[in-house]
Amino acid sequence: MLIERIYDEDLAQASYLIGCQARGEAIVVDGRRDIAVYQELARQNGMRIVAVTETHIHADYLSGTRELAAATGSTIYVSGEGGPDWQYEFDGERLYDGSTITLGNITITAVHTPGHTPEHLSFLVTDGAFSDQPGYLLSGDFVFSGDLGRPDLLDEAAGGVDTRFEGAKQLFASLRDKFLTLPDYVQVHPGHGAGSACGKALGAIPSSTVGYERRYAWWGPYLAANDEQGFVAELLEGQPDAHAYFGRMKRENRQGPAVMGRRAPLAELDTADVAHDLAADKVTFIDTRSNSEVHRGTVARSLNIPAGKSVASYGAWVVNPETDNNPLVLLTRDQEQAQDMRDHLVRVGIDNVAGYLTSIDGLPATTPKLIRPEELEGFDAAMVLDVRNRTEHAAGHIPGSHQLSGGRLMWHLDELPAGGTIVTYCQSGVRNSVAASALRRAGYSVVELDGSYAAWTASRSARASVENAH
Structure with missing residues (x-):
């Protein structure tokens, strides 16, 4: 059996190719839309991609399931769980709790693990040439290394109202009734790593085990004590801002992303x-x-x-x-x-x-306009805008600044002043430049804080040192 992890540093997203070397057949789980990486990996290992599936209706990226199926002729498998409000709207074989996909000696068993989303599936993988028991769990956005999938994205990105509380309770039940019933040796291969907005404290290591998470993950003591209320409160506390485009991803992934097909090379323009x-x-x-x-x-x-x-x-x-x-x-x-x-x-x-x-x-x-930190106090700004996440803002910010993260900014322009000049900042200036460029294109008068919050705090410290010296 072959398990290959394909990791996208951009979105901190992991997809997987699982192959039976005896039959030369492979399945891709949670693939992305630029599919050449999967086709090349299958070719290198003498395999054909015969099946594609995904753990859930994703919010942070557009699924490549339909793209791969169109290119390879493979069978699509998607979740049929979650009730009528969470059904995929494109054709594919439906998977339910206990459904299986077989590739030669390999059996892939769907496990319904709701919480992050109602229809979420995890996949237990059994290498029949080695054992009759599963040894691997592709956990999607259910269990990460050291963390769990956030249950509030349906509220933040899909128009839900207070679904986070029910989702958190479902996560508690999925851990108790599904994850913690597995042997400690089962390897856990999650769908995201550090940097993803799908959780608040994801680890950077690519995999874990059931036993390691049971013993060391933050949620272990809550499960051991059967403390659902404490678990829910801890899980929902301090979740980062959800990017506004997540709502579009949810809709398109449910409907079925457009199939691009073969793309011509990009040309240099006149x-x-x-x-x-x-x-x-x-x-x-x-x-x-x-x-x-x-x-x-x-x-x-x-x-x-x-x-x-x-x-x-x-x-x-x-x-x-x-x-x-x-x-x-x-x-x-x-x-x-x-x-x-x-x-x-x-x-x-x-x-x-x-x-x-x-x-x-x-x-x-x-030439974009900049302002030095020492000039900010006397500048006539209609608003000082912090485009960092709310957790960063809470940890320290320029007094009087308004927080609206860069990933939500262009969907919440009603929070900005109708006239005057906006001074924008992030932590070091990268996100600020992205957000400020979008505001300028939309017609706003924008001045960027040179060096952003890091430069402002350094300037303030320098001034304090001078004052103390005198």
Whole structure:
């Protein structure tokens, strides 16, 4: 048997390829939409992908289940649990608690583990060539290394009202009645790692065991004492902000994400044509450079989505394909980087990329406005806006600032002043540059705090030291 973990650093998301080497057959669990990685992995191991499935209706990325099935002819399996309000709306074999998928000697058994979502399944994997007992659990967003899937996303992203309390109770029951009944040796392979917004304290290690989590995870004492009330309170306390685009992911994943099919390579565009389309507001320019480079000059009304590990996340903060139909033009160093960025963007359903440029020469230019921390006190700002998470804001913030995280900002513009200048900040300046670019494109007057909160605290400490010296 083969189990391969495919990890996306951008979204801190893990998918899995499980294969029977004797039969040359494989299944992909929780795949993403840029599917070449699975096809290549199967090819390298002499396998055919014959089945695709997912643990639940995801909120943080767009599922690649339908994409893989269309490309490989594999059978789709999805949860049939959760009741009528949580049924998938596209064709696929339905799985229920105890349903099995067989690949040669491998048996994959669905286990209904509601809590994060009502329809959530985990998958027990038995390698029949080695044992008649399961040795592995693909836990999806149920159990992470050191943490649990958050039960409040239905309230935060799917329009639920106080569903978090019932979800937390369901998680307690799923742990008690399903997870903790498994032998300690069962290996746990979760769907996310550190950095995901699907939990509040996810560990960075890629896997765990039932026994390790039973003994050392924060929730263990609550289960041992059968303290449901204490468990619910601890689980719901301090959850991070949920990105607003999660609601779109939920809807599209339930309906069935659009199948892209084979995609042509991205072309380098003509600068004059892009300039013409920018003037007519027919395209949206994406500056993929760092915030420090952008601050030295960028394209007017462009969005800053810095290349690196957070392209999908930042892209979904500032590009909403449901309301903005403009094709994107990417500023990248070459075609390879452009196509890599496109792969990241399609993971959150941003599919309309026209092409790329390698320079901003010849395009309408602007220089974002900055303010130094020592100038802030005397600046006439309509609002000082903290685009960090609420947990960061609670830990320390600029007095009088208003918190609205970058992942929710463009969906809550009603919280911003109608006129005047907004001063924005994050922790170091990266998220701030992304959020500020979106506000400028939307017509707001924005000044970024140079160096953001880190620079402000350093400046304050320096001033205090001088005052104490005198």
